[in-house]
Amino acid sequence: MHYADIIVDISHENLDKSYQYSIPEEFREEAIIGALVIVPFGKGNRFIKGYIVDISETAKWKVELIKPIHQIVPNGLVIESQLISLAYWIKETFGATMNDALKTVIPVKKSVKSIEKKTIRLAISAEEAGNYLEVFKKKNNKGRVRLLEAFFSDSDEQPQAIEELDYELAVNKLNIARTTIQDLEKIGIITTKVERLYRNPLSNRETEYESILLSKEQKFIADEIIRDYKAGFRKTYLIHGVTGSGKTEVYLEIISSVIKQGKKVIMLIPEIALTYQTVMRFYKRFGSRISIMNSRLSQGERYDQFMRAKNGDIDIMIGPRSALFTPFKDLGLIIMDEEHESSYKSENPPKYHAREVAIKRGELSGASIILGSATPSLESYKKALQGEYKLFTLPSRNGEGRMPKIWIEDLREELKKKNKSIFSLHLKELIQDRLNKKEQIILFINRRGYAGFVSCRSCGFVMKCPHCDVSLTAHNNGTLICHYCGHEESMPSKCPSCGSKYIAAFGTGTQKVEEMVKKEFPEARVLRMDTDTTKTKDGHEKILSAFANQEADILVGTQMIVKGHDFPMVTLVGILAADLSLYASDYRAAERTYQLLVQAAGRAGRGRLPGEVVIQTYQPEHYSISAASNNDYDGFYKQEMNYRDLLKYPPAAHILAILIASKDENKAIFAAKLLGGAAKEWAETEQITEDTIIIGPAAAVLSKANDIYRYMIYVKQSDYKYLILLKNYLEGYINFSEHFEMCNVQFDFNPMNSY
DNA sequence: AGCACGCCGACT
DNA sequence: GTCGGCGTGCTC
Numbered sequence: 001m002h003y004a005d006i007i008v009d010i011s012h013e014n015l016d017k018s019y020q021y022s023i024p025e026e027f028r029e030e031a032i033i034g035a036l037v038i039v040p041f042g043k044g045n046r047f048i049k050g051y052i053v054d055i056s057e058t059a060k061w062k063v064e065l066i067k068p069i070h071q072i073v074p075n076g077l078v079i080e081s082q083l084i085s086l087a088y089w090i091k092e093t094f095g096a097t098m099n100d101a102l103k104t105v106i107p108v109k110k111s112v113k114s115i116e117k118k119t120i121r122l123a124i125s126a127e128e129a130g131n132y133l134e135v136f137k138k139k140n141n142k143g144r145v146r147l148l149e150a151f152f153s154d155s156d157e158q159p160q161a162i163e164e165l166d167y168e169l170a171v172n173k174l175n176i177a178r179t180t181i182q183d184l185e186k187i188g189i190i191t192t193k194v195e196r197l198y199r200n201p202l203s204n205r206e207t208e209y210e211s212i213l214l215s216k217e218q219k220f221i222a223d224e225i226i227r228d229y230k231a232g233f234r235k236t237y238l239i240h241g242v243t244g245s246g247k248t249e250v251y252l253e254i255i256s257s258v259i260k261q262g263k264k265v266i267m268l269i270p271e272i273a274l275t276y277q278t279v280m281r282f283y284k285r286f287g288s289r290i291s292i293m294n295s296r297l298s299q300g301e302r303y304d305q306f307m308r309a310k311n312g313d314i315d316i317m318i319g320p321r322s323a324l325f326t327p328f329k330d331l332g333l334i335i336m337d338e339e340h341e342s343s344y345k346s347e348n349p350p351k352y353h354a355r356e357v358a359i360k361r362g363e364l365s366g367a368s369i370i371l372g373s374a375t376p377s378l379e380s381y382k383k384a385l386q387g388e389y390k391l392f393t394l395p396s397r398n399g400e401g402r403m404p405k406i407w408i409e410d411l412r413e414e415l416k417k418k419n420k421s422i423f424s425l426h427l428k429e430l431i432q433d434r435l436n437k438k439e440q441i442i443l444f445i446n447r448r449g450y451a452g453f454v455s456c457r458s459c460g461f462v463m464k465c466p467h468c469d470v471s472l473t474a475h476n477n478g479t480l481i482c483h484y485c486g487h488e489e490s491m492p493s494k495c496p497s498c499g500s501k502y503i504a505a506f507g508t509g510t511q512k513v514e515e516m517v518k519k520e521f522p523e524a525r526v527l528r529m530d531t532d533t534t535k536t537k538d539g540h541e542k543i544l545s546a547f548a549n550q551e552a553d554i555l556v557g558t559q560m561i562v563k564g565h566d567f568p569m570v571t572l573v574g575i576l577a578a579d580l581s582l583y584a585s586d587y588r589a590a591e592r593t594y595q596l597l598v599q600a601a602g603r604a605g606r607g608r609l610p611g612e613v614v615i616q617t618y619q620p621e622h623y624s625i626s627a628a629s630n631n632d633y634d635g636f637y638k639q640e641m642n643y644r645d646l647l648k649y650p651p652a653a654h655i656l657a658i659l660i661a662s663k664d665e666n667k668a669i670f671a672a673k674l675l676g677g678a679a680k681e682w683a684e685t686e687q688i689t690e691d692t693i694i695i696g697p698a699a700a701v702l703s704k705a706n707d708i709y710r711y712m713i714y715v716k717q718s719d720y721k722y723l724i725l726l727k728n729y730l731e732g733y734i735n736f737s738e739h740f741e742m743c744n745v746q747f748d749f750n751p752m753n754s755y
Numbered sequence: 756a757g758c759a760c761g762c763c764g765a766c767t
Numbered sequence: 768g769t770c771g772g773c774g775t776g777c778t779c
Contacts, residue, residue, distance in 0.1 A: 003779095005779095006779080008778090008779095009756085017778090017779095018779085019778075019779035020779050021779060022779095039779085040779095041757095041778060041779085042756090042757065042758065042777080042778045043757085043758055043759070043777085043778075044757075044758065046756095046757075046758090048756090059779095060779085061779050062779090065779065066779055067779065139765085139771090139772085140764070140765075140772090141771090141772060141773090142772085142773080143772070143773060143774090144772085175774095176773095177772090177773055177774050177775085178756090178774090179772085179773070179774075179775095180772075180773065180774090182757095183772080183773095
């Protein structure tokens with residue numbers, strides 16, 4: 001016998017509960033995950049709608065109490081069905097529970113109650129109501145009395161009723177039962193009304209037609225994709241366009257064509273990357289038929305935006321990765337801007353990557369996918385080169401902008417010149433020059449992934465793990481630890497490469513840079529942008545607009561300033577320590593460094609004035625730095641791909657990260673060792689030991705958080721499906737063994753962030 | 756959301 | 768007794 005887990009009346013019920021029904025033999029074929037069904041429910045066996053979310057052969061409930069599915073609605077593959085199948089795919093692919101997957105895919109109405117305003121009104125005159133009130137008082141109908149009295153203002157003899165009463169208030173504060181309100185409604189004394197308050201982040205605006213002239217390259221790409229689309233092809237495209245090449249114009253052109261064909265569009269953007277300028281461009285072109293979500297939106301507000309989409313009130317949804325689940329009925333296109341961004345990977349379960357999910361949704365809904373980036377992820381570029389995605393390039397800047405001139409300054413040379421300041425002589429000179437010319441400067445500190453690595457100030461040598469080729473992390477007790485394999489060694493007193501004693505843990509903060517700038521250039525007006533100064537609600541926006549209005553000469557900040565902002569008066573970008581992010585202890589360090597450098601350099605010379613970029617580094621010879629300075633993505637890709645191939649890091653192979661966390665350190669270590677052993681045994685029984693690399697267990701980079709100890713195991717395998725099998729196997733193992741009671745184990749496929 | 760059950764005060 | 772109002776819990 002087959003059984004189906006069914007969620008009833010999705011939009012209302014909370015998704016924690018599913019009910020199991022048996023599948024009659026004649027429905028076996030049609031009963032697929034996502035199907036819309038009719039089932040008998042409750043004591044009266046009244047028929048209600050539901051969706052199949054899972055199918056199994058075991059009954060989780062008393063078999064004699066399981067009812068059969070009454071009917072499977074034909075062509076019931078409505079939008080909810082699509083999203084449920086998507087949830088199931090996410091569950092299978094990224095290893096999560098069906099519940100978690102469903103919750104991310106379908107917005108729950110529960111939290112929406114505050115947005116959906118339900119009110120109670122009197123259906124009769126105040127006078128009549130007064131009469132009823134007297135009757136109820138005599139009969140001692142406390143609930144009814146409380147409800148009616150609420151309509152009259154305090155101790156006023158004259159029956160002067162207030163117009164409406166908040167439903168929530170009546171139920172919670174006045175303690176009136178749902179049934180009481182229903183009864184009164186039946187008698188005809190009151191009526192209830194639901195009002196949905198939609199809120200639109202920006203108010204309606206006239207659509208000014210801004211006709212954009214596309215460059216030849218832009219037009220070529222837009223035309224190709226539009227032609228494919230009209231011919232009925234649904235593909236995945238990768239647009240590799242240098243910073244400032246005008247990818248947005250290409251998107252706009254394609255979007256308007258897709259909308260003209262009656263289809264809807266989802267545009268994904270990385271968190272906080274959406275600037276006011278971009279929003280306005282979309283509004284100007286598409287007016288109020290777009291909706292914008294941001295990560296600050298409450299669940300209720302998000303639900304609201306989704307309902308507008310479902311009702312067909314909008315054509316375009318713009319937002320972070322959760323916008324991917326917008327319930328558009330006829331989705332035609334998903335655009336993913338800055339596809340390399342790590343915020344597209346969810347950090348809590350289900351730990352899905354929006355790129356993979358977008359492609360799957362495209363497949364289910366019949367939509368094309370466009371990925372865009374100035375610095376594509378290796379994953380995407382590899383697929384593009386293999387022909388799985390169609391690749392387009394925009395090699396030059398659009399309009400007035402020219403690619404900036406890039407200088408590399410070797411910081412080891414500066415030390416030889418006895419320049420101990422954080423600015424190279426050349427950078428100082430250029431800063432002074434821009435201050436004189438009243439042009440603007442951005443100073444960028446690369447703090448990404450910084451985790452106390454140890455480097456030599458004299459030769460730039462960095463202490464690395466002999467087994468994993470990631471940098472070692474300095475701990476307070478004077479040892480250096482590799483967070484991939486657990487290798488340990490003691491802190492050297494002099495540099496193993498050149499013998500200099502200038503070897504130490506490294507780091508520079510934004511405040512320190514700000515101080516140094518003020519000391520060196522007392523006349524400059526400086527703005528600082530980091531997590532400290534952007535804590536307030538629109539601190540972010542304030543600093544950026546102040547800088548855009550030229551209220552400051554120099555903007556000092558971390559990676560948050562490199563995201564797609566357009567400051568035409570910026571003609572100099574200084575990257576103070578380009579290699580800092582190279583030594584993050586994870587395999588994506590070089591890729592991230594390349595991305596940061598290119599994006600940061602991309603801020604210079606976006607207006608009429610030509611720009612210059614100074615990259616300061618201890619490692620000018622490193623390929624990620626030299627490639628970034630020459631804008632040589634292909635060169636970078638080849639080198640980095642070599643490294644990944646050699647060490648079997650993604651996309652050369654797939655990696656499963658297993659986090660074992662426990663309050664008790666010994667239990668965490670013990671559990672981690674058990675899991676490591678189980679993984680090894682599993683690989684042996686599957687006969688894939690040659691192709692499976694198990695690393696660890698070792699302490700995580702964040703080895704202890706909130707008094708919880710964290711250990712990691714990494715498993716590398718070229719075939720993704722084996723990693724899923726392994727995860728299922730280990731989950732079974734954990735359930736079976738009693739050594740995991742005090743432990744929390746989490747799985748992450750192809751992680752983007754280090755643990 | 757609907758339905759039933761159990762509790763309580765009021766009235767036959 | 769028993770009826771109607773009220774509050775609560777459950778639905779595979």
